[in-house]
Amino acid sequence: MVAVDRHPIRLVVTDGFERSRLTVFFRLLLAIPHLFWLSAWSFGALVVAVVAWVVTLAKGRLPVPLHDFFVQYVRYTTHVYAYVYLAADPYPGFTGAPGYPVDVEIDPPAAQRRWRTALRGLLAFPALLLGSALAGVGPGSGSSSQIAGASAAAFLGWFACLAQGRMPQGFRNLVAYALRYLAQASGYLFFLTDRYPDADPAVDLPGAQPEHPVRLAVAEDLRRSRLTVFFRLLLAFPHLLWVTLWWLAALLAVVASWAATLVRGRSPAALHRFLAAYVRYSTHVSAFLYLVANPFPGFTGAAGSYPLDIEIDPPDRQLRWMVALRPVLAVPALVVSSALGSALGLVGLFGWFAALVTGRMPRGLARLGAFILRYSAQTSAYLCLLTDRYPHSGPEGGEEPALAALEPSLPVAA
Amino acid sequence: MWALAAWLLWRSRVPEDLVLPHLDVRDLFTAVELDRAARYERFARIDWILATAALLVALTIYARRGPGLVRESAAGRIGTGMLLGMLGFGVVWLAQLPFGVAELWWDRRHDVTNQGYAEFLLGNWIGLGVEFLFICLAIVIVMALAGWLRDRWWLLGGPAFVALALLFAFVQPWLVPGLEPLRDPALSARARELARTEGVEGIPVRVEEVGTVTSSPNAWAAGLGPSRKVVLWDTLLDGRFPDDEVAVVLAHEFGHHARHHIWKDVAWYALFALPGAYLIALATRRRGGMFEPTAVPLSLLVLTVLQLAAQPVQNVISRHLEAEADWVALETTHDPDAARGLFTGFSSTALADPSPPTWSYVLLDGHPTLAQRLAMVEAWQDR
Numbered sequence: 001m002v003a004v005d006r007h008p009i010r011l012v013v014t015d016g017f018e019r020s021r022l023t024v025f026f027r028l029l030l031a032i033p034h035l036f037w038l039s040a041w042s043f044g045a046l047v048v049a050v051v052a053w054v055v056t057l058a059k060g061r062l063p064v065p066l067h068d069f070f071v072q073y074v075r076y077t078t079h080v081y082a083y084v085y086l087a088a089d090p091y092p093g094f095t096g097a098p099g100y101p102v103d104v105e106i107d108p109p110a111a112q113r114r115w116r117t118a119l120r121g122l123l124a125f126p127a128l129l130l131g132s133a134l135a136g137v138g139p140g141s142g143s144s145s146q147i148a149g150a151s152a153a154a155f156l157g158w159f160a161c162l163a164q165g166r167m168p169q170g171f172r173n174l175v176a177y178a179l180r181y182l183a184q185a186s187g188y189l190f191f192l193t194d195r196y197p198d199a200d201p202a203v204d205l206p207g208a209q210p211e212h213p214v215r216l217a218v219a220e221d222l223r224r225s226r227l228t229v230f231f232r233l234l235l236a237f238p239h240l241l242w243v244t245l246w247w248l249a250a251l252l253a254v255v256a257s258w259a260a261t262l263v264r265g266r267s268p269a270a271l272h273r274f275l276a277a278y279v280r281y282s283t284h285v286s287a288f289l290y291l292v293a294n295p296f297p298g299f300t301g302a303a304g305s306y307p308l309d310i311e312i313d314p315p316d317r318q319l320r321w322m323v324a325l326r327p328v329l330a331v332p333a334l335v336v337s338s339a340l341g342s343a344l345g346l347v348g349l350f351g352w353f354a355a356l357v358t359g360r361m362p363r364g365l366a367r368l369g370a371f372i373l374r375y376s377a378q379t380s381a382y383l384c385l386l387t388d389r390y391p392h393s394g395p396e397g398g399e400e401p402a403l404a405a406l407e408p409s410l411p412v413a414a
Numbered sequence: 415m416w417a418l419a420a421w422l423l424w425r426s427r428v429p430e431d432l433v434l435p436h437l438d439v440r441d442l443f444t445a446v447e448l449d450r451a452a453r454y455e456r457f458a459r460i461d462w463i464l465a466t467a468a469l470l471v472a473l474t475i476y477a478r479r480g481p482g483l484v485r486e487s488a489a490g491r492i493g494t495g496m497l498l499g500m501l502g503f504g505v506v507w508l509a510q511l512p513f514g515v516a517e518l519w520w521d522r523r524h525d526v527t528n529q530g531y532a533e534f535l536l537g538n539w540i541g542l543g544v545e546f547l548f549i550c551l552a553i554v555i556v557m558a559l560a561g562w563l564r565d566r567w568w569l570l571g572g573p574a575f576v577a578l579a580l581l582f583a584f585v586q587p588w589l590v591p592g593l594e595p596l597r598d599p600a601l602s603a604r605a606r607e608l609a610r611t612e613g614v615e616g617i618p619v620r621v622e623e624v625g626t627v628t629s630s631p632n633a634w635a636a637g638l639g640p641s642r643k644v645v646l647w648d649t650l651l652d653g654r655f656p657d658d659e660v661a662v663v664l665a666h667e668f669g670h671h672a673r674h675h676i677w678k679d680v681a682w683y684a685l686f687a688l689p690g691a692y693l694i695a696l697a698t699r700r701r702g703g704m705f706e707p708t709a710v711p712l713s714l715l716v717l718t719v720l721q722l723a724a725q726p727v728q729n730v731i732s733r734h735l736e737a738e739a740d741w742v743a744l745e746t747t748h749d750p751d752a753a754r755g756l757f758t759g760f761s762s763t764a765l766a767d768p769s770p771p772t773w774s775y776v777l778l779d780g781h782p783t784l785a786q787r788l789a790m791v792e793a794w795q796d797r
Contacts, residue, residue: 296488
């Protein structure tokens with residue numbers, strides 16, 4: 001049975017995680033013919049898009065031949081980048097035929113609203129920008145434009161594949177999510193649908209979040225006060241000042257905790273509490289700043305005090321060699337976290353405009369923001385020795401609302 | 415006690431028996447200058463009246479509806495108070511913005527400024543951010559004290575704000591970025607000599623670059639003890655004012671330091687802070703007092719009303735101090751011609767109305783009018 005609100009462009013992942021080390025090693029070189037072909041096809045698609053725009057505007061629907069052309073193009077783009085980014089292993093075909101392990105499924109042509117068609121280029125711009133921040137490629141460009149989440153995952157995944165012969169699940173799913181969003185953005189630009197891309201990272205991805213000692217708890221409430229949205233950046237000033245001061249103290253605490261954990265094999269409870277509060281607080285502040293959550297956060301990082309909270313397990317035993325090498329081991333996670341940062345910035349920017357106009361944060365953007373904040377919190381927790389479990393970069397399973405949606409904001413504590 | 419303190423602070427070097435001669439501004443300024451300055455300031459006054467009315471309306475509405483914004487906070491009692499305080503400033507900013515833009519348009523039309531609209535808005539935005547931080551600090555102090563002393567928070571709140579004012583007065587010269595040393599060797603030597611004469615040797619003179627924003631001339635004295643400075647706007651040094659006139663300005667600003675006006679400013683503030691804090695505590699009692707964050711919007715309205723009510727008195731004090739600095743400058747430079755030239759020049763360069771309407775003088779003017787300043791020059795010369 002088909003869900004009523006499912007997006008007309010969906011991701012289908014049937015990939016296992018095994019990778020051939022030989023093809024991984026030469027992956028970029030092997031992809032060169034595809035990248036050439038994709039560039040030529042992209043140019044053709046842009047030319048045809050002008051015709052498609054006029055026809056769709058006139059008829060209110062994209063004709064089947066044009067629809068099929070763009071379906072193949074979007075599918076082919078997905079295949080190529082899935083291959084380049086190591087989200088799939090087999091060498092893709094050159095026609096965009098269905099059946100690749102990371103594929104997209106696209107509904108047949110449907111009626112489209114003309115005003116949306118008329119303004120398509122303009123309306124698609126934010127989605128293309130976000131797609132570019134996530135996947136590192138702009139539709140039609142066929143070239144990498146910036147360090148994005150998927151690019152970082154692919155880069156790090158390359159080393160992992162060479163070492164283990166497997167693509168880590170988190171990296172694979174992060175790439176798959178970025179490609180799904182990119183496919184939806186391209187499909188929107190090329191008139192395959194007038195449904196806006198859905199930024200919700202959990203959709204279409206198989207599997208669930210693995211158990212982790214650092215978890216996100218979200219009481220999803222998408223309502224936003226326009227007044228606090230308008231002044232959001234300025235309202236965050238005192239928090240930004242406070243979090244900076246706290247960061248300085250946390251830095252000293254991390255050094256102390258590192259030395260103690262190295263000796264005892266377990267981080268001291270007091271330092272664990274302090275650093276956990278810091279990680280929670282900085283997440284609250286980011287959630288507020290980027291409009292992922294609504295209320296003005298408290299200044300103490302108290303557990304359970306904010307609708308988007310981080311749950312952190314008590315201190316547990318940690319392997320000493322992992323503690324000793326923690327600053328080095330954390331580098332890949334920091335790279336991914338920083339690459340996702342630009343997407344978080346766009347979540348805040350687009351969310352700001354959307355919330356000002358509608359008084360609500362778009363659900364997809366809110367969930368994307370929550371995913372990035374969860375990853376960032378896990379990275380900080382790892383770096384702060386709150387756990388030795390590595391951050392999980394995959395968005396599969398989503399950041400499930402822990403409390404009922406649209407629950408009122410927390411009451412003011414006395 | 416209060417009256418005694420006020421009397422002590424009121425003492426001035428300007429002779430008590432000094433009688434300013436009546437001057438007809440038409441004899442001192444051309445009809446064109448008078449007309450231009452009057453036209454310029456008329457608009458500014460109307461803009462001020464409208465902006466003030468908008469401010470009061472916005473704050474009244476906010477005082478009524480602001481408490482509802484408590485639901486937008488998960489920050490506890492004090493954090494919520496901070497949020498409501500910042501939002502109050504935000505509302506005020508929004509209400510005042512059109513009048514600020516109108517004023518900018520008017521200033522640009524009269525070549526008083528060449529600041530762009532985007533630059534104005536951006537600068538305003540950053541300034542608002544700084545204001546947000548200050549209001550947060552103030553609310554933390556008040557609400558923390560209210561948590562301890564409840565309705566008697568003002569007993570310590572007043573002194574706490576005085577301490578903050580003192581701290582601010584001390585650090586203020588370091589908060590202004592981009593102050594440059596005075597490059598002109600002759601003027602620097604003159605400044606040193608003037609400072610020595612007034613007994614405030616060693617106070618550095620700095621130049622603030624404002625020429626890209628405004629053409630109005632100005633200068634200011636700030637700081638306490640080791641942070642004392644005299645700052646000249648670069649618009650004073652662009653060739654429109656001869657060195658003798660700039661020396662009068664320097665002597666005036668050194669006069670502020672010589673007569674301890676910054677200390678006196680803080681002291682006057684102290685005299686008003688305690689009763690002001692008490693009145694706020696009294697007015698917010700029905701909302702649960704400053705212990706409750708819901709009282710914050712009302713406290714902003716009360717504070718604004720009190721400031722407006724106190725403005726005429728503050729202006730009297732400010733004019734009194736400025737007049738003393740003028741007198742000290744005349745005593746130091748012994749150059750009434752330069753002083754006369756300087757004050758006359760302000761009419762054409764800053765478009766200052768030499769003889770504003772009484773209500774405007776009472777409510778808005780922190781300096782003596784140009785006519786009064788010129789009259790003081792005459793009076794000094796006659797002695």
